[in-house]
Structures are given as C-alpha cells and as structure tokens.
Amino acid sequence: DIPLTQSPSSLSASVGDRVTITCQASQDIANYLNWYQQKPGKAPKLLIYDASNLETGVPSRFSGSGSGTDFTFTIDSLQPEDFATYYCQHYNHLLITFGQGTRLEI
Amino acid sequence: QMQLQESGPGLVRPSETLSLTCAVSGGSISSTSYYWAWIRQAPGRGLEWIGSIYYNGNTYYHPSLSSRITISLDMSQNQFSLKLNSLTAADTAVYYCARQHTKSNCFDPWGQGTLVTVSS
Numbered sequence: 001d002i003p004l005t006q007s008p009s010s011l012s013a014s015v016g017d018r019v020t021i022t023c024q025a026s027q028d029i030a031n032y033l034n035w036y037q038q039k040p041g042k043a044p045k046l047l048i049y050d051a052s053n054l055e056t057g058v059p060s061r062f063s064g065s066g067s068g069t070d071f072t073f074t075i076d077s078l079q080p081e082d083f084a085t086y087y088c089q090h091y092n093h094l095l096i097t098f099g100q101g102t103r104l105e106i
Numbered sequence: 107q108m109q110l111q112e113s114g115p116g117l118v119r120p121s122e123t124l125s126l127t128c129a130v131s132g133g134s135i136s137s138t139s140y141y142w143a144w145i146r147q148a149p150g151r152g153l154e155w156i157g158s159i160y161y162n163g164n165t166y167y168h169p170s171l172s173s174r175i176t177i178s179l180d181m182s183q184n185q186f187s188l189k190l191n192s193l194t195a196a197d198t199a200v201y202y203c204a205r206q207h208t209k210s211n212c213f214d215p216w217g218q219g220t221l222v223t224v225s226s
Contacts, residue, residue: 087153
C-alpha cells in the first residue's frame with residue numbers, strides 16, 4: 001500500500017487564476033499517477049493519465065507533471081466550470097489508492 | 107461511445123448482502139484491454155476503490171474489503187456485478203462502476219453512480 005498525500009485539501013481561487021495541486025507518494029511510483037475532476041452529484045471524470053497525458057477532449061488549460069514521488073496538477077486561467085473537487089489516483093501491486101481530494105472553491 | 111449503468115437496491119438492511127449490477131453498452135466486457143471496477147464514495151468523503159475483474163474472471167480486491175466482496179462477470183448480458191455481505195452503516199455510499207484501462211490503470215468512463223443506504 002502506497003498512500004498518496006494530496007494537498008491542499010481545499011483551495012479558494014478566482015476566475016482567471018492559475019492553481020496548483022500536489023500529490024505525494026511515500027515511495028517511487030514512476031509515472032503511475034492519474035487525475036480526476038468531480039462535480040457535486042456527478043461521477044469523477046478522468047483528466048490526466050500517466051502523470052502528464054491529457055485525456056482526449058480535456059481542455060489544454062489542465063496539465064500534470066512529475067514522476068517518482070512528487071506530482072503536480074495545474075489549471076491555467078481558471079474557468080467557472082472548473083470549480084470542483086480534484087483527486088489523484090495510483091495503482092501499485094494490485095492495489096488502487098486515491099488521494100484525499102482537493103476542493104477548489106470560488 | 108461506451109456507457110455504464112449501475113442498478114440495485116437503494117436501501118439495504120444491516121447484516122444483509124448488497125447486490126449491484128453494472129450494464130455496459132457500446133463495447134464488450136470481453137476486451138483484453140480493460141478491467142471492470144467498482145468504486146464507492148461515502149457521503150461527503152473521498153473515493154475508495156473496491157475491486158476489479160478482468161475478462162478471464164481474475165479478480166483483485168481492496169484488502170480491507172476482500173473478505174466480504176465478490177465481483178463477477180456475465181458475458182451473455184455484457185455486465186458485471188458486485189456482492190458485498192455483512193453490511194453495516196459504514197457501507198452507506200454512492201457506488202460507481204467504471205472501466206479500468208490495463209495500461210494506465212485509470213478509470214474511464216464511469217457510471218453515474220447509485221446511492222446505497224444501509225439502515226434498518
């Protein structure tokens with residue numbers, strides 16, 4: 001089991017801001033890290049896979065980076081529809097874990 | 107485009123067994139490129155992976171739930187199912203099914219989710 005530490009747990013920002021969320025693993029997980037967006041009452045939506053690959057159809061203002069133990073998720077120029085909760089997720093040795101989530105608020 | 111749809115009871119009594127089904131359309135669960143997974147989210151909480159199954163029936167489960175879970179496939183109906191026994195109030199959650207890519211182990215797409223309440 002490799003816990004993921006996601007921070008911050010909540011974040012206040014404004015339309016047009018650039019925001020960054022981090023996800024830290026307790027040991028090297030290479031690039032096996034995915035990011036999701038979840039809006040209230042909805043299922044999560046995949047945004048980034050393998051740390052830095054943008055899922056098809058996801059706007060380019062979303063990006064991910066990192067490898068090993070430290071990962072970053074960035075939204076450039078926040079749009080009103082981006083206010084949601086974001087989760088990182090990892091797979092290792094038949095065990096899947098999610099970060100605790102970051103609630104992005106206006 | 108692939109779609110997943112969960113179905114099952116919204117209310118289950120403590121100590122009973124929950125049975126949920128995920129119907130898959132727009133693709134086959136016999137694909138070798140994907141696992142099929144269950145994930146849950148307790149009210150106001152984060153996401154918790156429950157378990158996954160491969161087309162050949164191989165399963166892997168969250169260690170904390172493994173003694174109470176069975177995930178199975180129904181190829182004839184193109185659906186997969188979750189059984190969770192010995193329910194307690196702590197199992198109250200929205201239950202999601204999702205397609206899990208074997209290469210990246212990311213989940214996409216997801217079902218809309220179904221709320222299961224454990225209460226007498």
